[in-house]
Amino acid sequence: MITEKIELPPEQIPDPGPNRILSPGHDYQSVSERIGGVVLLPLVNSPKKWLVGAFISFIFVNILMFCMYVLFFRGIGTWGVNIPIGWGFAIVNFVWWIGIGHAGTLISAILFLLKQDWRTSINRFSEAMTLFAVACAGMFPILHLGRPWLAYWLFPYPNSMWLWPQPRSPLEWDVFAVSTYGTVSLVFWYIGLVPDLATMRDIAPKMWQKKIYAVLALGWRGSAIHWHRYQKAYLLLAGLATPLVLSVHTVVSFDFAISIIPGWHTTIFPPYFVAGAIYSGFAMVLTLIIPMRAWYNMRDLVTLRHIESAAKLMLGTGLIVAYGYSMEAFFSWYSGDKYESFMYWNRMTGPYGFTYAMLIACNIAIPQLLWIKKVRQTIWAVWVLSIIINIGMWLERFVIVVTSLHRDFLPSSWGMYIPTKYDWGTYAGTIGFFLLLMFLFVRMLPSISIFEVREVVHHEAHERQELLEAQ
Amino acid sequence: MSQLELSPLEDIHGAMAEFDTPEELIAACEKAYAEGFRKMDAYAPLPVEGLAEAIGFKRNKVAFCVLIGGICGAIGGFALLEWITVIAYPHNVGGRPLNSWPAYIPITFECMILLSALTAMISMFAMNGLPKPYHPVFNIPEFERASIDKFFLCIESRDPKFTPDGTLDFLRGLGGKEVTLVPA
Incomplete structure (x- = not known):
């Protein structure tokens, strides 16, 4: 046991500014104790905000359970879906959640391959976010099946009915894409955790804690040969996760694009869905990590550099999304197809026109503030913008799903979609479920990759050495 | 720990030395390899570039x-x-x-x-032979720092050049601290 007393640093730790990914003065031991200390902190010493937040999320989990109970007991009729709007909140929320998950994979895999050193302190956190977001996303397609207890029929397995799923359908592609994505995210996350679990095993003060972490760490002992294979496996997983993350949201967009509904049947959907997914994912990372670094006093580990970089990526992907919207509008006019042009005109001015206006405001107009450096470096402003973008991305999916469906080809089959309290309850409930998992994760596992921060310490020591030798 | 009476070679896993920085560990590994030791392992709390190569690891499959x-x-x-x-x-x-x-x-x-x-x-x-709940290196109390901030080199007793006293002396000569025998 190395640390005798575990507590958060008493005074407020300053942020080292937009140029550093780690405060100066950290060494291998101090980063281990700082990051591990958050987990080993006794529950009674947890920040009050953590306790209140976890409790509120738990209430929302109960709301989710209740809504699911009503759904299973009384059926899909408790939701607002109807004909023609057969895809309501379930698909809106599914796409929203799965999109949020994508930033985790982007940060951990793509930024790893691009050697972006600022990913280090936030990758573990965003990978956890990915896993929990995929868990929330996966719930909705199952809930909206009508008979959710038969969800396993989606998988190809030999059965007594001699039936097989239809593998030419994008809905079946979705089953494979989402389940592969969930599994690979879990593998990636767990492999990243193993060396840190070994650290937790060695710094934990109590025997029962040591035992739990020892089992999870699989006996990791930091052998050089193990590290060599470990890094190769991690690099390969990053290389595999990169095309995977692009394919998953492409397949999700195929759910729409392969159909012949005006407003869905466009080739621009895959790239613009992927950009939107990353956009919303970065927004969610910022929404969560800004309070977390404040509550646990981790401004020296998650710095303005991380927040500003994420904000820049948000701005960039947001512009791709804006391009997607404008091309969608342009082609519905340029195609000359009367169904397409009616659909878009109705989307902007019809009964759901206000959602489109809000979407443009939240996703395109307001985020342009991120061009201003002062805004990017003001923590609360970035946080507020990240919430606005989260709302905007949810509205995007609502607009795509609902406005494309509610005016069918024949006016006799036009309809309106009004979500019921169970729709809202299920949606709010999954947010609670997601947040509760995040709250528990922060308390149970090191939420920043300790060994990768050690690499940053090592790297910075090297640079200082070279600087000294040059002088 | 070397005062532990570990006389037969089967009771000894190897001889271990502690280092403060990755650079010292790599230098020690290179010297041990040049000395003719082959059965050895280095332990570090972070991946160190060139460390596996320094102890003669070649094929990553x-x-x-x-x-x-x-x-x-x-x-x-x-x-x-x-x-x-x-x-x-x-x-x-x-x-x-x-x-x-x-x-x-x-x-x-x-x-x-x-x-x-x-x-x-x-x-x-x-x-990597994981999961492996027990490994002799964990017998050394100091070794828990291998996952925190210290770097270790362990020359194993199955190396033909290994002799308890000679290898300990060799590790001391490399500048290793806390040089001890590791009970198997």
Whole structure:
């Protein structure tokens, strides 16, 4: 046991500014104790905000359970879906959640391959976010099946009915894409955790804690040969996760694009869905990590550099999304197809026109503030913008799903979609479920990759050495 | 710990020395390799570039395993879909061909990624011999810092050049601190 007393640093730790990914003065031991200390902190010493937040999320989990109970007991009729709007909140929320998950994979895999050193302190956190977001996303397609207890029929397995799923359908592609994505995210996350679990095993003060972490760490002992294979496996997983993350949201967009509904049947959907997914994912990372670094006093580990970089990526992907919207509008006019042009005109001015206006405001107009450096470096402003973008991305999916469906080809089959309290309850409930998992994760596992921060310490020591030798 | 009476060679896992920085550890490993030691392992709390090579590790087979896993996944996924649509459940939709392979690409791709990712994890852990709850190096109390801030070199007793006293002296000569024998 190395640390005798575990507590958060008493005074407020300053942020080292937009140029550093780690405060100066950290060494291998101090980063281990700082990051591990958050987990080993006794529950009674947890920040009050953590306790209140976890409790509120738990209430929302109960709301989710209740809504699911009503759904299973009384059926899909408790939701607002109807004909023609057969895809309501379930698909809106599914796409929203799965999109949020994508930033985790982007940060951990793509930024790893691009050697972006600022990913280090936030990758573990965003990978956890990915896993929990995929868990929330996966719930909705199952809930909206009508008979959710038969969800396993989606998988190809030999059965007594001699039936097989239809593998030419994008809905079946979705089953494979989402389940592969969930599994690979879990593998990636767990492999990243193993060396840190070994650290937790060695710094934990109590025997029962040591035992739990020892089992999870699989006996990791930091052998050089193990590290060599470990890094190769991690690099390969990053290389595999990169095309995977692009394919998953492409397949999700195929759910729409392969159909012949005006407003869905466009080739621009895959790239613009992927950009939107990353956009919303970065927004969610910022929404969560800004309070977390404040509550646990981790401004020296998650710095303005991380927040500003994420904000820049948000701005960039947001512009791709804006391009997607404008091309969608342009082609519905340029195609000359009367169904397409009616659909878009109705989307902007019809009964759901206000959602489109809000979407443009939240996703395109307001985020342009991120061009201003002062805004990017003001923590609360970035946080507020990240919430606005989260709302905007949810509205995007609502607009795509609902406005494309509610005016069918024949006016006799036009309809309106009004979500019921169970729709809202299920949606709010999954947010609670997601947040509760995040709250528990922060308390149970090191939420920043300790060994990768050690690499940053090592790297910075090297640079200082070279600087000294040059002088 | 060297005062522990560990006389027969079977009771000794090896001789261990502690270092403060990765650079010292690499230098020590290189010297030990040049001295003719082959059965040894270095332990570090972070991946250190060139450390595995310094103790003579050459063949990393993880990438090859992942390639095999990916090929199996792609072939298996595609074969499954062909079998479903052509043999097990042929379904005539407006006279379109049963073997509609372009529609199988997404699932084939996902199966390839899934199997290669699982292979990466399993092959890495299997070749590393993990999970391994007990290992002699954990007998040294100081070794818990191998996952925090210290660097260790352990020359193992199965090395033909290993002699308890001679190897300890050699490690002291390399500048290692806390030089001890590791009970097996």
